Amino acid sequence: MVNVDKYKEINKVLQGQGTTLVAVSKLKPASDITAMYELGQRDFGENYVQELVEKQVLLPADILWHFIGHLQSNKVKYIAPFIHLIQSVDSEKLLKEIDKQAAKNKRKISVLLQVHIAEEHTKFGFDEAELMTLDVVMFPNVNITGLMGMATFTDDKEKVKREFEQLRTFSNNFKNTKKIELTTLSMGMSDDYELAISCGSSMIRIGSLLFGERN
Numbered sequence: 001m002v003n004v005d006k007y008k009e010i011n012k013v014l015q016g017q018g019t020t021l022v023a024v025s026k027l028k029p030a031s032d033i034t035a036m037y038e039l040g041q042r043d044f045g046e047n048y049v050q051e052l053v054e055k056q057v058l059l060p061a062d063i064l065w066h067f068i069g070h071l072q073s074n075k076v077k078y079i080a081p082f083i084h085l086i087q088s089v090d091s092e093k094l095l096k097e098i099d100k101q102a103a104k105n106k107r108k109i110s111v112l113l114q115v116h117i118a119e120e121h122t123k124f125g126f127d128e129a130e131l132m133t134l135d136v137v138m139f140p141n142v143n144i145t146g147l148m149g150m151a152t153f154t155d156d157k158e159k160v161k162r163e164f165e166q167l168r169t170f171s172n173n174f175k176n177t178k179k180i181e182l183t184t185l186s187m188g189m190s191d192d193y194e195l196a197i198s199c200g201s202s203m204i205r206i207g208s209l210l211f212g213e214r215n
């Protein structure tokens with residue numbers, strides 16, 4: 001089930017902000033995506049390769065698919081032909097494989113580098129030192145267009161705010177050090193998207209608020 005009122009409310013908040021809404025449809029049926037597509041939504045986020053591939057063949061070709069889950073190198077080939085943006089690139093090995101698969105498909109693939117900002121050890125991503133030493137010119141078929149991060153799961157708003165601000169600072173440092181154009185700072189989910197926007201997010205990833213809780 002799609003929460004139409006919430007969808008409209010979030011779009012109102014985003015109006016004139018230059019922030020893109022990615023509707024996170026993982027574990028939700030294709031019919032929910034169709035319902036939201038009919039409201040005008042085009043950017044959808046998925047976490048699992050097999051689920052994404054199954055939905056992609058069923059749904060309209062002009063959907064912009066974002067991959068936001070942990071991605072294993074050996075599965076890049078399944079999404080390389082059509083993926084719009086891989087937001088969860090967390091290793092050099094993965095970048096190398098995306099570069100290879102992009103070349104095979106005669107396209108460039110846009111990616112965000114996932115940065116570890118939360119205190120939880122389970123969240124994947126580069127740390128600042130790894131970002132700064134990354135050789136960004138080694139991947140000619142990959143467009144690195146920004147960073148993505150997930151804050152700690154906590155009620156402590158000050159802590160979440162510090163983590164978002166840290167990610168924005170990393171983004172500025174990375175851009176200045178590597179002399180690359182970064183257009184996207186992907187941060188903010190159902191529980192913290194307003195805070196993320198106030199901290200400079202240009203892309204929010206919302207699941208449960210739009211589609212209801214997941215099992």
Ligand SMILES: *Cc1c(COP(=O)(O)O)cnc(C)c1O
Pocket residue numbers: 024026047068069150189190191205206207208209
């Ligand atoms: C599931 C997921 C989301 C959406 O989470 P909600 O709290 O349901 O909005 C956003 N980003 C990533 C990386 C996710 O895995």
